[in-house]
Amino acid sequence: TKGEGVGTGMGLAVVHGIIKSHDGAVAVDSLPGQGAAFHVYLPTILAEVEALPGVIPRTIGGSERILFVDDEKALVQMTRGLLERLGYRVTAFTNPEDALAAFMGNPQGFDLVISDLTMPRMTGDQFGRRIKGVRPSVPVLLSTGASESLAQTKVNEAGVDGYVMKPFQTLQLAAAIRQALETSHRRTYDWA
Numbered sequence: 001t002k003g004e005g006v007g008t009g010m011g012l013a014v015v016h017g018i019i020k021s022h023d024g025a026v027a028v029d030s031l032p033g034q035g036a037a038f039h040v041y042l043p044t045i046l047a048e049v050e051a052l053p054g055v056i057p058r059t060i061g062g063s064e065r066i067l068f069v070d071d072e073k074a075l076v077q078m079t080r081g082l083l084e085r086l087g088y089r090v091t092a093f094t095n096p097e098d099a100l101a102a103f104m105g106n107p108q109g110f111d112l113v114i115s116d117l118t119m120p121r122m123t124g125d126q127f128g129r130r131i132k133g134v135r136p137s138v139p140v141l142l143s144t145g146a147s148e149s150l151a152q153t154k155v156n157e158a159g160v161d162g163y164v165m166k167p168f169q170t171l172q173l174a175a176a177i178r179q180a181l182e183t184s185h186r187r188t189y190d191w192a
Helices: 011-021 073-085 096-105 124-134 148-158 170-191
Strands: 025-031 035-041 065-069 089-093 112-116 140-144 162-165
Touching: 011 025, 011 035, 011 073, 065 073, 065 096, 073 089, 073 170, 089 096, 096 112, 096 124, 112 124, 112 170, 124 140, 124 148, 140 148, 140 170, 148 162, 162 170
Parallel strands: 065 089, 065 112, 112 140, 140 162
Antiparallel strands: 025 035
């Protein structure tokens, strides 16, 4: 439904993935010229959910500064909220050029960068290379709903630190961030 160069139109696919991962469904009613109605169905939880010992890591959040960029406005808002609930300070953009300008204006102002892989005007791997060209030590993660093999290929090509799969699941995203930050800290101390 998006025009050329306006975005990937992955928003509904991301929503569908999230809903499906919770055993739900999405139904669409659409009439040409009259719009569309999306109905989200989620199962009811009747019992209390118990935490499994050892599943949640001791440290899943932090207080570091994260630069987040994705061309889907709803995903930016949702992810910013998720990261802030984990304790991170988040600067978020829907435009990679604006995100790059913010980084260039203060390269030491961010501890980690997360960028969507598929964006108009500048792809995530291009964005990551530009970030690393200014400050090679800052960890950069690419986010994607594409295949893991494509994600790994783009990580290798761009020289960034890893990837996270969409739709984001809190524990996986938190673990990827902690791993990237800890690896970056170890590299920094190895030079000391």
